[in-house]
Amino acid sequence: MSRVDESNPYLRDPPTEFESVEELSETDAAEQAQQLRAAIREHDHRYYVEADPLIADRVYDLLFARLQDLEAEFNLAERDSPTQRVGGQPVDELQTVEHTAPMLSIEQSGEAEDVREFDERVRRELGDEGMDPAGYVCEPKFDGISLEAVYEEGRLVRAATRGDGREGDDVTAQVRAIPSVPQRLRGEYPDFLAVRGEVFMPKDGFREHNRQRIERGKEPFANPRNATAGTIRQLDPSVVASRPLDCFFYGIMAYEDADRERPETQWAELDAFRSWGFHVDDLAEHVDNIEAAIDYRDELMERREDLNYEIDGVVIKVNDIAACEMLGNTSRATRSAFAYKFPARTEITGITDIVVQVGRTGRMTPVALLEPVQVGGVTVSRATLHNPGEIESLGVDVGDTVRVLRAGDVIPYIDEVVDAASDSTFAFPDHCPVCESPVERDGPLAFCTGGLACQSQVDRAIEHYVSRGGLDIEGLGPERISQLREAKLVDSLADLYGLDREALADLEGWGDKSAENLLAEIDAAREPPLDSFLTALSIPEVGSATATALAREFGSLAAVIHAEPDELEAVDDVGPIVAEKIRDFFDSEENRAALDGLLAAGVDPQSVDIAETAADLAGLTFVFTGSLSVARSDAQDLVEAHGANATGSVSGNTDYLVIGESPGQRKQDDAADNDVPVLDEAEFVDLLADHGIEWPPES
Structure with a gap:
């Protein structure tokens, strides 16, 4: 039953003309806002849950706008106000919390x-x-x-x-x-x-x-x-x-x-x-x-x-x-x-074309365009072919009739050729369809060698460069990057550092404030940590852990760029294949041109003191859980800066589990199962002091 008083004036046949907010007293505004919140909650429930609305959408919009005006003018916003559904504050990152009971x-x-x-x-x-x-x-x-x-x-x-x-x-x-x-x-x-x-x-x-x-x-x-x-x-x-x-x-x-x-x-x-x-x-x-x-x-x-x-x-x-x-x-x-x-869904249809998509690291993925077919109520018009090796294994080509399955009852893929249109198999291109660079095969996989000269790779490289996994530049999600690309404001990574405030402010959905905020974020990313910069470059096979190991080993960007394959292979987690990928990336004229452009734009990756990182906690692995007196990420950064590893889960390779307030029970159980020592924050601080490391870390 409804908790809204039927005498609420905004429940049935509500007024849509309101007196100016400037003419209201704070008491009247607060009362009206409270009535609007109660009524809007009821309207939301009727519309979204019961599918039985009391008022028209246009009337609802007017009530909602009135509540927004009142909350803004009199500072009346509440955390669970209906207006917060569309105006909630962005969060910096998703925090981990323990469930009230296991979600089995x-x-x-x-x-x-x-x-x-x-x-x-x-x-x-x-x-x-x-x-x-x-x-x-x-x-x-x-x-x-x-x-x-x-x-x-x-x-x-x-x-x-x-x-x-x-x-x-x-x-x-x-x-x-x-x-x-x-x-x-x-x-x-x-x-x-x-x-x-x-x-x-x-x-x-x-x-x-x-x-x-x-x-x-x-x-x-x-x-x-x-x-x-x-x-x-x-x-x-x-x-x-x-x-x-x-x-x-x-x-x-x-x-x-x-x-x-x-x-x-x-x-x-x-x-x-x-x-x-x-x-x-x-x-x-x-x-x-x-x-x-x-x-x-x-x-x-x-x-x-x-x-x-x-x-x-x-x-x-x-x-x-x-x-x-x-x-x-x-x-x-x-x-x-x-x-x-339910049994897995299957459908039979025809392939009208096969196109090749180019990813961030140059990996090329063939996609079959299909005669549209209903698969479980969803119109499927394409299915992944994964890689050239999959094409060869299936013997598939344009015009073939194929059976489409949904992996996990979700993702469409081609299971088999039911009726081949000819004896041929789709010929995977020798050159990138985007930039015409030669294609390089690596077993069943294929890669565009154009690097950051390939516009398809640039699109995705920019998205990665500014993402949390890269330099974490806020305000530049995929949609905004697409907008900048369409406006011809960004054609390379270096162009990010030359963006003009007025040009940004003139874009749809922008303004002076958002433009200034973005430029400030970009400017703050001109001197990134070396490991973050290496991660952001989209070097094939180089994620954050490998980038950190490279930074610790070589200390500077120049040293990484000029490292020989045998020197690279000496780094933890870098074998012959990864070393070859790193060497190929920096040997590419296109990639070096893009990198030189970043450096010319004022990007200055900060070198690492090799002597400092090689000592202290070298060889130790820490896992943190619960709330410490500082952000958990700061504690992880501190131990990594002194040569240790910080991982997210406890294993037999973990040296210490550090627990703060409200720690996760699973990590404590895993520590017990693996005989991993557990330290509270005070004991952790003592351990750091034994190694000459100050706590808390500098912010």
């Missing part, structure tokens, strides 16, 4: 006999305890991204992705931008509640979003799940708000309340979810026995293509919660639920 997986199979064996085990084990499963609850198995949402006193306080099941990425700011996720609960909710749901992109919204991407010259997403995964991890919540995400909720992870007991069955939980304002899929059913559950799966498979969201099977759950708790869990899966999967 479930056993799965596409065979009915395996489902019956699951039922036999459940009934046998419950029968031994004198218990009954109280039937099963059957739900679609959504093909999206699992999510934990935590509510305290009815307010959303945290949301996290599944991650490894025990820890996930904190995506609270992003989830606040999903309209169907309530920021405040309705009805009689518990004091503390953690729930599990699935974020997804509806099929119709996915098709429209991909159409817009193609019109802007962007690469379309392969499928709704990829689009969802890429969106929910966006650092800017406004990007999430601009994309059509939705979320179904289906399970309680934690429940605390002094007055109200937790629902006793899965079916009662779904009813409670609806009363609290969560979006619940209406296709769920309560059945009496496993044969009815099998029938449910078969019937849902027939309806699958008509649904506006992707599913890849059904989930069958023991209804009685006490029975579920008695059955317990394995280390990775719950024993009270089973996923009855």
Whole structure:
């Protein structure tokens, strides 16, 4: 039931003309804003959850704009205000948080006999305890991204992705931008509640979003799940708000309340979810026995293509919660639920053309353009051929009739040639289709040798150069880079450092402030750490770990550029193949020209004191978990600056696990399993002092 007072003037037939905000007192403005928030939350619920709106979209927009004006004029914005769905502050990075309870997986199979064996085990084990499963609850198995949402006193306080099941990425700011996720609960909710749901992109919204991407010259997403995964991890919540995400909720992870007991069955939980304002899929059913559950799966498979969201099977759950708790869990899966999967989709169609895409490091990927065909309700018009070796293995060519499968029921690929149009196989080009540079084969793979003279590689190289994995220049996402490229403002990496403020400010969606902010970010990247600069250059096979090892070994950019193959091979993690890739990169005239352009533009990678990094903590490996008195990344940088390695997971090669406040339990368990010493921050500081290293590190 609605928590909005029916006397709220903005609920039904609301006024759309308002007196000037300048004429309002602070008290009147605060009261009006509070009424607008309550009404807009109700309208959001009616529109996104119940699909039964009370007002027209135009009226809603006017109410929303009025609330924005009031909050801005009187500084009334609240964290869970509806306006924050589109105006949330970007985050610097996704932090890792521990779940309130493990987000376990479930056993799965596409065979009915395996489902019956699951039922036999459940009934046998419950029968031994004198218990009954109280039937099963059957739900679609959504093909999206699992999510934990935590509510305290009815307010959303945290949301996290599944991650490894025990820890996930904190995506609270992003989830606040999903309209169907309530920021405040309705009805009689518990004091503390953690729930599990699935974020997804509806099929119709996915098709429209991909159409817009193609019109802007962007690469379309392969499928709704990829689009969802890429969106929910966006650092800017406004990007999430601009994309059509939705979320179904289906399970309680934690429940605390002094007055109200937790629902006793899965079916009662779904009813409670609806009363609290969560979006619940209406296709769920309560059945009496496993044969009815099998029938449910078969019937849902027939309806699958008509649904506006992707599913890849059904989930069958023991209804009685006490029975579920008695059955317990394995280390990775719950024993009270089973996923009855649909068979993999297959379709037969014809290849109209084969085109070759060129990636950031020059790797060339052939893509088959297909006669459009419906595969699981999605129009598939292309499929990856992976590499030239795959083409040769399949013997595929333009005009062939082929069988298309979806890997993991998601990504289209060609499984076999059903009917060859001729005896020929597609001839992979000898020269890059973008820059005409020679193509070099490396086993089954092929690479364009044009380097940063190839415009396709430049596009992706620029995106990588400014990304978090490169120099971390904020304000330059793929869409803005595409805009700069289309405006002919950036044709090379060096052009980034010569951007003009007025030219930027004149671009659509920009202004003086955003232009100034970007130029300040770029200017701050003129003296990058050597390892970050090497990583940003898109040298094949050189990621951040290898770049750090190169910086420690050679100390300066010039030394890396002129290093001989045997010198490169002496570096940890650099074997003959990687050494050859590094040498080829710097021997390329095109790459050297691009590098010289960066240096001429004032980029000055900072050399490393080899003597300093070779001593102190050399040979040690640290893992950090929990909150320290400084940012965890600063602690990692400190130990790496003194010769140690900092990794993200505990193994037998780890020397120390350093724990702060609220540490992850999994890393502590792994440390115990591998006999890894565990240090708290004080003990860690003592260890550093023994090596003559000061704490805290300089910011």
